[in-house]
Amino acid sequence: xxxxxxxxxxxxSIGQGVAxxxxxxxxxxKSNSYDVRVVAxxxxxxxxVNKDGLDIKKCLETKKATRRLSDDNRTSLEIIKExxxxxxxxxxxxxxxxxxxxxxxxxxxxKRKIHVITSNKGPLTVAFGELTETAKQNGCELKYEATxxxxxxxxxxxxxxxxxxxxNSIRGIFNGTCNYILxxxxxxxxxxxxxLTEAMELGIAETDPSYDVDGIDTACKVxxxxxxxxxxxxxxxxxKITGITKITYEALEMGAKEDKTIKLxxxxxxxxxxxxxxxxxxxxxxxxxxxxxxxAAINTNLAGEITVTGKGAGSIETASxxxxxxxxxxxxxx
Amino acid sequence: xxxxxxxxxxxxSIGQGVAxxxxxxxxxxKSNSYDVRVVAxxxxxxxxVNKDGLDIKKCLETKKATRRLSDDNRTSLEIIKExxxxxxxxxxxxxxxxxxxxxxxxxxxxKRKIHVITSNKGPLTVAFGELTETAKQNGCELKYEATxxxxxxxxxxxxxxxxxxxxNSIRGIFNGTCNYILxxxxxxxxxxxxxLTEAMELGIAETDPSYDVDGIDTACKVxxxxxxxxxxxxxxxxxKITGITKITYEALEMGAKEDKTIKLxxxxxxxxxxxxxxxxxxxxxxxxxxxxxxxAAINTNLAGEITVTGKGAGSIETASxxxxxxxxxxxxxx
Numbered sequence: 001x002x003x004x005x006x007x008x009x010x011x012x013s014i015g016q017g018v019a020x021x022x023x024x025x026x027x028x029x030k031s032n033s034y035d036v037r038v039v040a041x042x043x044x045x046x047x048x049v050n051k052d053g054l055d056i057k058k059c060l061e062t063k064k065a066t067r068r069l070s071d072d073n074r075t076s077l078e079i080i081k082e083x084x085x086x087x088x089x090x091x092x093x094x095x096x097x098x099x100x101x102x103x104x105x106x107x108x109x110x111k112r113k114i115h116v117i118t119s120n121k122g123p124l125t126v127a128f129g130e131l132t133e134t135a136k137q138n139g140c141e142l143k144y145e146a147t148x149x150x151x152x153x154x155x156x157x158x159x160x161x162x163x164x165x166x167x168n169s170i171r172g173i174f175n176g177t178c179n180y181i182l183x184x185x186x187x188x189x190x191x192x193x194x195x196l197t198e199a200m201e202l203g204i205a206e207t208d209p210s211y212d213v214d215g216i217d218t219a220c221k222v223x224x225x226x227x228x229x230x231x232x233x234x235x236x237x238x239x240k241i242t243g244i245t246k247i248t249y250e251a252l253e254m255g256a257k258e259d260k261t262i263k264l265x266x267x268x269x270x271x272x273x274x275x276x277x278x279x280x281x282x283x284x285x286x287x288x289x290x291x292x293x294x295x296a297a298i299n300t301n302l303a304g305e306i307t308v309t310g311k312g313a314g315s316i317e318t319a320s321x322x323x324x325x326x327x328x329x330x331x332x333x334x
Numbered sequence: 335x336x337x338x339x340x341x342x343x344x345x346x347s348i349g350q351g352v353a354x355x356x357x358x359x360x361x362x363x364k365s366n367s368y369d370v371r372v373v374a375x376x377x378x379x380x381x382x383v384n385k386d387g388l389d390i391k392k393c394l395e396t397k398k399a400t401r402r403l404s405d406d407n408r409t410s411l412e413i414i415k416e417x418x419x420x421x422x423x424x425x426x427x428x429x430x431x432x433x434x435x436x437x438x439x440x441x442x443x444x445k446r447k448i449h450v451i452t453s454n455k456g457p458l459t460v461a462f463g464e465l466t467e468t469a470k471q472n473g474c475e476l477k478y479e480a481t482x483x484x485x486x487x488x489x490x491x492x493x494x495x496x497x498x499x500x501x502n503s504i505r506g507i508f509n510g511t512c513n514y515i516l517x518x519x520x521x522x523x524x525x526x527x528x529x530l531t532e533a534m535e536l537g538i539a540e541t542d543p544s545y546d547v548d549g550i551d552t553a554c555k556v557x558x559x560x561x562x563x564x565x566x567x568x569x570x571x572x573x574k575i576t577g578i579t580k581i582t583y584e585a586l587e588m589g590a591k592e593d594k595t596i597k598l599x600x601x602x603x604x605x606x607x608x609x610x611x612x613x614x615x616x617x618x619x620x621x622x623x624x625x626x627x628x629x630a631a632i633n634t635n636l637a638g639e640i641t642v643t644g645k646g647a648g649s650i651e652t653a654s655x656x657x658x659x660x661x662x663x664x665x666x667x668x
Contacts, residue, residue: 021636025498151637153495160494161487164359164657183618261618283617284517284595286627286643290618302355302654303485307643309620320636323498 002334004036005051005085006326009076009105010092011043011063014119014146017315018089018322023056025323034330040083041069042076044092049083076101080108087329089322090118096220096236099126110134110142115333117325119146119318125220125236128227141333143325144228148221149174149294151317152310156324158229158298165300167229169269174221176292176312177205177212178244178264182278183290186252186261192245204292214243215276218266222276226268234274242277259283335369336668339419340660343410343439344426345377345397348453348480351649352423352656357390359657368664374417375403376410378426383417410435414442421663423656424452430554430570433460444468444476449667451659453480453652459554459570462561475667477659478562482555483508483628485651486644490658492563492632499634501563503603508555510626510646511539511546512578512598516612517624520586520595526579538626548577549610552600556610560602568608576611593617 006022008015022038029036037053048059048069063069080088088109092102103123106116111134118124123131124144135142145155149172158167173179177199184195196213199205211217219239226232244264255262260280265287267275281288286307289295294312299305311317340356342349356372363370371387382393382403397403414422422443426436437457440450445468452458457465458478469476479489483506492501507513511533518529530547533539545551553573560566578598589596594614599621601609615622620641623629628646633639645651 021498028498151640153491153637153640156495157487157491161490161658163661164355164362165654282624284622284624286620286623286629288618288622289620290616293620295620300654302358302650302657303487304645304648304651306485306487307641309641309643311638314638316636317638320499320634323636324495327497 001030001033001035004034004087004330004334005039006036006087006089007040007079007083007085008038008089008091009042009080010090010120011041011069012091012093013315014318015041015043015089015091016060016063017319018091019056019060021316021319021323032330034334039085040079042074042079043069045073046070047072047074047076047079049079051084076105077108080105080112080114085114087115087117087326090116090120092120094120094122096122096125096216099123103127106131106142107134110138110140113138113140115141115329117143117322117329119322121147121220121224124224124227128224129233141329143329144224145325146318146321147224149296149310150312150314151320152294152296152308152312153321153324154296154308155228156328157308162298162300162303162306165302167270168299168301169267170225170229170296170298171265171267171287172296173263173287173289173294174218174266174296174312175212175264176294177209178218179290179294180204180292181213182244182247182252182262182264185247185249186256189249191249192247213245215241215264218264218276222266222268222274226274230268230270232272239274239276244278247278255280261288263287335364335367338368338370338421338664338668339373340370340421340423341374341413341417341419342372342423342425343376343414344424344454345375345403346425346427347649348652349375349377349423349425350394350397351653352425353390353394355650355653355657366664368668373419374413376408376413377403379407380404381406381408381410381413383413385418410439411442414439414446414448419448421449421451421660424450424454426454428454428456430456430459430550433457437461440465440476441468444472444474447472447474449475449663451477451656451663453478453656455481455554455558458558458561462558463567475663477663478558479659480652480655481558483630483644484646484648485654486628486630486642486646487655487658488630488642489562490662491642496632496634496637496640499636501604502633502635503601504559504563504630504632505599505601505621506630507597507621507623507628508552508600508630508646509546509598510628511543512552513624513628514538514626515547516578516581516586516596516598519581519583520590523583525583526581547579549575549598552598552610556600556602556608560608564602564604566606573608573610578612581612589614595622597621
């Protein structure tokens with residue numbers, strides 16, 4: 001049995017989902033000869049550490065009751081500097097301007113030769129090259145399946161399953177909020193504004209929805225795909241972005257008359273085109289999925305177009321993507 | 335550089351596609367330290383062997399010009415018994431009654447401790463348990479990604495990417511001919527018979543289409559998924575099968591009025607339900623894909639429903655699935 005010590009930075013929806021999933025999968029880990037223990041968790045206000053492994057259920061209860069983890073006031077960065085562990089799961093909030101504390105956490109961990117698995121788009125959008133280079137220099141894994149399409153296994157699918165294929169382009173719906181709004185506008189014959197209000201009430205759209213509806217979130221994912229799959233060195237400035245705020249019900253209806261629907265499509269091509277814009281998609285095409293679903297169509301030289309669809313958000317769903325990265329890191333390194 | 339000797343049994347559309355792809359991927363193999371050589375090919379009439387590696391382009395030309403490979407009359411089974419190689423790619427025609435020569439080829443190869451990769455559903459439908467047991471006893475790989483959904487990476491996706499997830503059920507469109515017929519019937523407001531004739535003329539349907547349209551082919555894939563993913567020991571007799579021959583344009587039109595479409599769905603659940611039948615699928619659902627596409631929706635406990643779509647047939651597309659199995663076997667064993 002190999003003892004693996006994990007720390008979780010960020011204990012919101014995703015961090016808590018990851019903790020829950022690691023707790024649920026104990027038998028599975030053990031059947032593969034891994035004794036995986038969460039030895040440290042930190043949120044924005046507090047941390048909790050137990051070198052022998054934390055009681056995750058208790059941590060979740062404490063967080064719920066007190067909105068803190070313990071009276072240990074150390075930041076995630078201090079925990080990374082001071083504690084001993086093998087793998088950091090970085091799930092702090094996204095900051096696409098500077099990379100935020102997530103970027104500092106990831107750099108510090110990699111320098112300390114700690115493998116990093118993240119769901120945090122910010123650091124990868126801002127400093128992809130620097131992070132992958134730091135990981136390489138320190139012989140560490142840097143894995144980020146959860147940053148694009150939540151549960152949808154898109155990056156690992158391309159790297160592992162499609163090996164030997166030349167990938168020509170990747171197109172997809174990478175934002176569930178936009179997909180929800182466009183789907184519901186057509187279903188309810190409603191305006192953009194009305195459905196945005198509904199989505200906010202349901203918690204599907206944020207109070208400030210601009211990050212989603214202006215296409216910024218989709219653009220971040222396009223940047224991550226460009227850099228990771230095509231080895232580019234792009235930032236969000238390289239993406240031509242149009243959001244969905246000017247789409248009307250009438251436009252959706254016109255599309256429907258020709259058996260088409262409008263979707264906010266993010267696209268990156270081998271030639272270096274990075275684009276986010278609303279596009280007409282024929283009904284019956286694999287990209288024409290409804291609701292909050294995400295989808296990626298991968299155009300290849302041998303397999304043709306392979307499309308993968310899944311839930312783009314959700315605590316446990318996103319944690320499932322983190323789990324697949326964790327299993328990869330375990331198998332390859334221990 | 336590790337020298338890997340491959341034999342191909344069956345040199346129709348798939349076998350030729352595999353040969354072409356192995357030829358195309360020489361630089362890729364070499365960059366991964368593998369010197370992959372095809373040392374034997376056999377079709378139903380003839381064989382050709384070169385211990386140092388065959389000239390694939392020449393083999394393809396000879397086959398085209400003479401409909402044979404050489405004046406060597408040995409069968410694929412004789413080649414497997416008499417020649418030395420590491421991996422058999424079995425692509426002989428499907429026989430779902432007895433398993434056909436494919437079954438004999440695969441058993442003989444495994445007994446000789448030769449890894450087997452196949453696109454042939456017959457042997458796996460008839461004798462899944464016996465084949466996997468023989469592979470296990472001889473320490474060999476038995477890989478069959480190409481048997482379900484052609485280029486669509488469904489079996490390896492579930493095994494590798496979704497590890498840690500409990501799979502509850504798999505539903506999908508596993509027959510491109512049926513999907514084509516149902517799609518075109520609605521588009522052209524035409525009868526089943528008219529579109530079947532069109533599909534035959536285009537070479538999408540066979541001269542005897544019953545294997546596809548009666549749901550038998552879909553049922554074979556359901557059996558392979560049941561046995562491989564859920565560890566069952568099912569045969570085609572365990573599948574409740576209804577085909578598409580009684581679907582009318584009127585039924586498709588009625589569905590369309592409620593934004594639904596009719597698809598021939600194959601399904602297997604963890605509880606042991608194996609089913610093939612036409613079902614109404616909402617437009618915008620990931621299963622509602624048109625044309626000759628195949629699709630599989632994998633219902634899991636953590637990731638939710640993950641759907642993967644791709645070309646279910648085609649020489650190079652199917653060869654791409656064989657290639658992914660080949661890379662797996664190389665990585666894991668050499």
